[in-house]
Amino acid sequence: MTGPDLALLGGRPVLTEPLPPYQSIGPAERAAVLAVLDSGCLSGFFGSPGPGFLGGPQVRAFEAAWRRQYDVAHAVSVNSATSGLIALMGAIGISPGDEVIVPPYSMSATAMAPIFYGGIPVFADIEPETFGLDPQAVAKVITPRTKAILVVNLFGHPARLAELRRLADTHGLYLIEDNAQAPLGREGDRWAGTVGHAGVFSLNYHKHIHTGEGGMCVTDDAHLAERLQLIRNHGENLVDPLDIPDLTNLVGMNLRMTELSAAVGLAQLAHVERHTTARERACAHLSAAIADLDGLTPPHVRPGCRHNYYCWVVLFDEHSLGLSRDTFCRALAAEGFPVRAGYLPPLYDLPLFRQGVAIGKDGFPFNLTQRRYPPGLCPTVENIEHRQLILFAPCPYDLDDDRSAALAAAIRKVHAGIPQLRGLEPQDRPELANA
Numbered sequence: 373m374t375g376p377d378l379a380l381l382g383g384r385p386v387l388t389e390p391l392p393p394y395q396s397i398g399p400a401e402r403a404a405v406l407a408v409l410d411s412g413c414l415s416g417f418f419g420s421p422g423p424g425f426l427g428g429p430q431v432r433a434f435e436a437a438w439r440r441q442y443d444v445a446h447a448v449s450v451n452s453a454t455s456g457l458i459a460l461m462g463a464i465g466i467s468p469g470d471e472v473i474v475p476p477y478s479m480s481a482t483a484m485a486p487i488f489y490g491g492i493p494v495f496a497d498i499e500p501e502t503f504g505l506d507p508q509a510v511a512k513v514i515t516p517r518t519k520a521i522l523v524v525n526l527f528g529h530p531a532r533l534a535e536l537r538r539l540a541d542t543h544g545l546y547l548i549e550d551n552a553q554a555p556l557g558r559e560g561d562r563w564a565g566t567v568g569h570a571g572v573f574s575l576n577y578h579k580h581i582h583t584g585e586g587g588m589c590v591t592d593d594a595h596l597a598e599r600l601q602l603i604r605n606h607g608e609n610l611v612d613p614l615d616i617p618d619l620t621n622l623v624g625m626n627l628r629m630t631e632l633s634a635a636v637g638l639a640q641l642a643h644v645e646r647h648t649t650a651r652e653r654a655c656a657h658l659s660a661a662i663a664d665l666d667g668l669t670p671p672h673v674r675p676g677c678r679h680n681y682y683c684w685v686v687l688f689d690e691h692s693l694g695l696s697r698d699t700f701c702r703a704l705a706a707e708g709f710p711v712r713a714g715y716l717p718p719l720y721d722l723p724l725f726r727q728g729v730a731i732g733k734d735g736f737p738f739n740l741t742q743r744r745y746p747p748g749l750c751p752t753v754e755n756i757e758h759r760q761l762i763l764f765a766p767c768p769y770d771l772d773d774d775r776s777a778a779l780a781a782a783i784r785k786v787h788a789g790i791p792q793l794r795g796l797e798p799q800d801r802p803e804l805a806n807a
């Protein structure tokens with residue numbers, strides 16, 4: 373059979389060198405860290421009343437810069453987005469048995485956050501094109517116990533935020549945004565992360581900009597901001613001096629950011645547009661290069677939205693191509709294209725949900741509810757994750773135009789070689805091998 377000289381079948385790969393790792397840390401970050409080290413003060417926080425309660429000069433400057441960037445009234449730094457999500461669940465007053473609607477298609481922290489306060493995650497299905505919560509699916513699972521909708525702007529594309537905010541407001545619910553992956557995502561004239569009552573950004577190493585580990589919560593609600601500050605920093609010690617009447621969920625933790633991280637974050641934030649634009653350019657190049665290929669659908673960008681491409685995600689139609697996603701991915705990997713078949717299984721597949729065990733031995737908080745998490749709960753997620761989606765996460769790599777062109781060439785080569793690849797199909801997919 374003639375066709376391209378596929379690397380998986382012994383041919384020469386398109387990319388002969390590994391892609392260089394993504395590097396956003398430069399001289400500005402280095403200088404900022406050295407200045408903090410020279411100061412000797414690596415954290416300015418005190419967990420007791422006084423000026424140190426809100427952190428040191430770098431933390432305060434970083435939060436101020438974040439407020440300006442996102443045009444929000446309050447920014448509260450934390451040591452990770454996971455911490456920020458948990459703190460937000462506490463701040464909005466989640467109590468045992470309250471339901472929080474979440475997507476099953478996300479990193480696990482999204483669905484874990486409510487559980488720390490006894491909240492019950494309730495999964496709603498997603499939209500198949502941009503992978504955000506489907507507002508109609510959300511509306512169907514609202515009950516008198518629902519307290520909040522926790523939406524994720526997955527892969528860098530905003531979910532239907534304005535619509536979800538209207539839905540939340542109609543039912544008297546909080547809309548909280550997990551904006552870990554979309555630092556400059558936009559829906560219309562609004563930044564992703566700022567449409568809900570509060571949002572949280574991640575600053576872990578894998579994100580467009582990072583502080584190693586870190587996170588930032590944003591809100592326009594002064595009450596929520598104060599509660600976040602208390603939960604971040606041993607709130608129980610502060611409630612008397614600050615004269616806080618409602619003590620609910622103010623059992624505080626240490627979720628504080630160091631001066632070192634904040635100094636790096638300040639320098640990174642100054643370059644967030646440049647880093648994000650570079651990622652968007654590389655992914656636009658890839659999308660254009662595969663637009664005419666049958667059976668592959670490049671990422672969809674909803675009109676009026678800005679997609680930040682934390683991941684470049686392609687829908688793969690196994691049946692029209694007559695090839696399994698896994699075999700296609702193996703062939704791409706052999707060409708030097710670092711690709712992944714699928715993102716994460718639906719979160720309700722985690723043992724924690726399957727077995728109904730989270731906190732303590734009695735199955736708290738699941739023992740407060742009749743909710744169960746059977747397979748088939750969210751068919752769109754299951755179909756996409758198990759069959760359709762291939763994913764290239766550009767975050768770990770530095771992509772210039774030449775490297776983007778090489779990646780595009782690899783995908784076109786493998787697509788042209790599909791007839792040759794059919795012979796490699798695993799025996800358990802006869803319907804594809806005979807296509």
Ligand SMILES: Cc1ncc(COP(=O)(O)O)c(C=O)c1O
Nearest residue numbers: 452453454479481552574575576
């Ligand atoms: C959607 C989403 N939410 C939450 C998190 C948790 O972020 P962090 O590692 O900063 O805690 C991540 C991390 O990748 C994420 O992708």
